[in-house]
Amino acid sequence: MASTTDVGTTGGTTASGRSATQQVDRRTWGSLPGWLRRVILLAVLLALWQLAATLNETEPASIVGPWPTAQAFVEGWADGDLASSTLTTMRLLGLSMLIGMAVAAVLTTFAQWTRLGQDVLTLLTSILNPLPGIAVLPFAILWFGLSESAIVFVVANAVVWPIAANISTGFRTVPPTLTMVGRNLGLRGVRLVRDVLIPAALPSIITGLKTGWAFGWRTIIAAEIVFGVSGAKGGLGFYINDARTFLNVDAGFAGIVSIAIIGIALESAFGLLERRTVVRWGMKALA
Amino acid sequence: METVSTPGAQATSGGDGPLLRVEHVGIDYVTGGRRVTAVGDVSFEVRPREKIILLGPSGCGKSTLLKAIAGFLQPSAGRISVAGRDRLRPGPDRAVVFQEFDQLFPWRTVADNVAYPLRVTGRPRAEAAQVAARFVEMTGLTPAADRYPHQLSGGMKQRVAIARALALDPTILLMDEPFGSLDAQTRTRLQRELNEIVARTHVTLLFVTHSIQEAILLGDRVVVLSHSPSSVREIVDVSAIADPDAEAFVHVRRKLRGLLARDGEEVEGGVDD
Ligand SMILES: Nc1ncnc2c1ncn2[C@@H]1O[C@H](COP(=O)(O)OP(=O)(O)OP(=O)(O)O)[C@@H](O)[C@H]1O
Numbered sequence: 325m326a327s328t329t330d331v332g333t334t335g336g337t338t339a340s341g342r343s344a345t346q347q348v349d350r351r352t353w354g355s356l357p358g359w360l361r362r363v364i365l366l367a368v369l370l371a372l373w374q375l376a377a378t379l380n381e382t383e384p385a386s387i388v389g390p391w392p393t394a395q396a397f398v399e400g401w402a403d404g405d406l407a408s409s410t411l412t413t414m415r416l417l418g419l420s421m422l423i424g425m426a427v428a429a430v431l432t433t434f435a436q437w438t439r440l441g442q443d444v445l446t447l448l449t450s451i452l453n454p455l456p457g458i459a460v461l462p463f464a465i466l467w468f469g470l471s472e473s474a475i476v477f478v479v480a481n482a483v484v485w486p487i488a489a490n491i492s493t494g495f496r497t498v499p500p501t502l503t504m505v506g507r508n509l510g511l512r513g514v515r516l517v518r519d520v521l522i523p524a525a526l527p528s529i530i531t532g533l534k535t536g537w538a539f540g541w542r543t544i545i546a547a548e549i550v551f552g553v554s555g556a557k558g559g560l561g562f563y564i565n566d567a568r569t570f571l572n573v574d575a576g577f578a579g580i581v582s583i584a585i586i587g588i589a590l591e592s593a594f595g596l597l598e599r600r601t602v603v604r605w606g607m608k609a610l611a
Numbered sequence: 612m613e614t615v616s617t618p619g620a621q622a623t624s625g626g627d628g629p630l631l632r633v634e635h636v637g638i639d640y641v642t643g644g645r646r647v648t649a650v651g652d653v654s655f656e657v658r659p660r661e662k663i664i665l666l667g668p669s670g671c672g673k674s675t676l677l678k679a680i681a682g683f684l685q686p687s688a689g690r691i692s693v694a695g696r697d698r699l700r701p702g703p704d705r706a707v708v709f710q711e712f713d714q715l716f717p718w719r720t721v722a723d724n725v726a727y728p729l730r731v732t733g734r735p736r737a738e739a740a741q742v743a744a745r746f747v748e749m750t751g752l753t754p755a756a757d758r759y760p761h762q763l764s765g766g767m768k769q770r771v772a773i774a775r776a777l778a779l780d781p782t783i784l785l786m787d788e789p790f791g792s793l794d795a796q797t798r799t800r801l802q803r804e805l806n807e808i809v810a811r812t813h814v815t816l817l818f819v820t821h822s823i824q825e826a827i828l829l830g831d832r833v834v835v836l837s838h839s840p841s842s843v844r845e846i847v848d849v850s851a852i853a854d855p856d857a858e859a860f861v862h863v864r865r866k867l868r869g870l871l872a873r874d875g876e877e878v879e880g881g882v883d884d
């Protein structure tokens with residue numbers, strides 16, 4: 325939506341300075357509609373990909389072009405291999421997100437109620453938030469073995485800190501006037517939290533979930549690739565690594581495309597959620 | 612236009628006794644282990660249907676006093692009672708309109724900002740919507756009823772806050788410089804509108820300001836406070852004075868200005884007059 329408006333304005337300013345005939349002659353990149361610009365760029369990207377594949381034709385192949393990738397993608401989803409790997413990854417990520425959110429909720433509750441809780445949370449997030457989640461994987465394997473628990477532990481750890489930090493900031497920056505209005509109505513305890521504090525902190529809460537999910541998504545793929553190397557099975561990361569091991573380069577590429585598509589889909593789901601809520605309410609500017 | 616009854620006010624106005632009693636109230640703040648006295652010793656009373664103005668220099672403790680009456684703060688000395696009850700907790704019987712524009716719930720439309728408090732206080736959804744619509748209309752907001760607060764001007768936001776507070780049918784309406792951040796024109800218009808609405812609803816009003824003009828226009832009696840730690844300098848009757856050009860108005864204004872100036876306070880000049 326934003327980009328379409330953008331085009332309109334740019335087109336308008338260009339047109340205003342020049343005569344109508346000149347305008348026809350001088351169609352700039354910016355005057356094309358947004359979808360067309362995106363389609364053109366995508367086509368160029370695919371062409372470059374194809375070019376790279378053609379130039380590097382080896383036997384067996386180490387790069388495959390868009391077409392074999394598309395075929396492998398359809399095949400992988402049709403025969404269930406890619407689908408079940410995706411499902412495994414999403415299940416583990418979902419579980420980790422739930423655990424991360426629950427822990428974050430407990431931590432921020434303590435941080436709201438007690439000074440000690442706030443200090444503990446600040447200390448933990450300032451140490452653990454900048455730490456790449458994948459860094460704890462070796463020890464997770466040591467503690468949990470080559471199991472799904474190890475992955476869930478690593479991913480939950482990657483997810484919990486950005487969520488907790490953002491939610492906590494969100495609650496602390498609720499305008500005091502708004503809290504007073506809630507109390508003036510006689511709201512207290514859970515009802516005050518549910519009806520006033522949570523909606524008021526929603527921009528930060530969504531940002532926290534978005535960042536948490538992005539951290540988790542990168543971490544789980546990396547963790548699964550390491551697990552693939554270590555011999556355990558399951559997940560998209562494993563699928564890619566496995567495909568490489570057996571020189572099914574097209575399948576590996578199809579796996580990467582799947583990861584990209586899911587990433588884009590979830591990113592836009594969060595975007596939609598924000599537009600429907602905090603952007604609509606003027607609590608957050610459209611990014 | 613129709614008269615809106617306020618059962619809350621009537622129920623407590625059985626006798627002629629005061630609705631709100633502030634007796635030798637002192638309020639301290641403790642910050643960083645240091646105790647600062649904001650309100651020294653303040654006493655006054657508000658009778659049912661009266662419009663009382665708290666007037667005083669900036670920082671003298673007007674907001675502090677209002678917050679104590681609203682139940683957000685406990686007085687360190689003295690006693691505050693509303694309809695005979697003291698040890699007050701915050702409650703909708705003392706609905707507050709704040710100075711800040713961010714007092715509306717950004718995630719609720721204008722109509723819903725007014726209706727939601729009614730649901731909280733136990734009205735069924737349909738009735739809440741109906742009552743809200745009446746007060747939205749009374750404050751001239753019907754065309755904006757479906758808008759979100761961020762789509763309103765500052766003056767409109769304050770009108771919503773007033774509608775929301777009035778709809779709660781409070782025993783006493785507390786207003787803390789609700790027009791303080793508005794331009795002079797909007798401010799004058801809202802003062803006139805508030806006067807009309809208060810006349811129609813018979814609500815009891817406690818209104819904080821540091822504008823002498825506003826105090827005379829809106830009030831029956833003006834409680835003039837001194838510098839912090841504040842005490843009551845004098846309580847001035849300004850009822851029946853409404854015309855800013857009348858001699859009585861000029862006289863009272865001079866008197867109030869004199870009371871404020873005793874603190875060496877820079878009294879507002881020609882801007883407001
Ligand atoms: N939360 C607080 N902690 C410590 N001191 C405070 C606090 N709030 C107010 N004060 C102090 O108490 C005094 C009275 O403040 P208050 O806000 O009640 O003044 P006011 O009369 O409403 O002023 P204004 O007209 O500027 O709004 C001031 O000296 C202020 O610094």
Ligand SMILES: [Mg+2]
Nearest residue numbers: 673674675787
């Ligand atoms: Mg104040």
